[in-house]
């Protein structure tokens with residue numbers, strides 16, 4: 001088959017040969033309807049704040065560029081597949097020198113549990129004294145992570 005035998009109509013449309021075989025070539029270069037996407041992140045791993053670019057097809061990461069160290073790649077991979085955050089908030093305290101105590105999750109929790117976590121913390125009222133590291137909520141929202149106090153509130 002030489003070039004005269006084949007009429008190619010654009011990549012992204014249809015190619016026709018003299019044998020009447022239709023070859024479908026998806027627009028955008030992907031197959032199975034999955035398109036390559038490019039996403040940009042600013043790495044929060046250190047003050048350098050590298051601009052990291054990720055190319056992915058669906059959840060499959062094809063390339064990561066712009067990170068100065070491997071922590072940048074870890075960060076964007078986590079952001080794309082399992083984004084998580086440390087949650088900080090306030091919880092009411094009765095009988096203490098302050099009416100509230102600052103709290104935080106002892107580790108990061110899935111981003112989609114943050115709203116529920118805040119709701120749980122709004123319902124809690126602690127009795128003074130409260131000490132740094134006291135567990136305020138165990139296994140918050142089934143995340144496997146405790147919420148702990150981050151300051152001391154003495155009883156009065």
Ligand code: SF4
Pocket residue numbers: 043044045046047048049050067068069070071072073
């Ligand atoms: S990629 Fe590495 S050097 Fe760049 S901001 Fe992240 S942790 Fe810092």
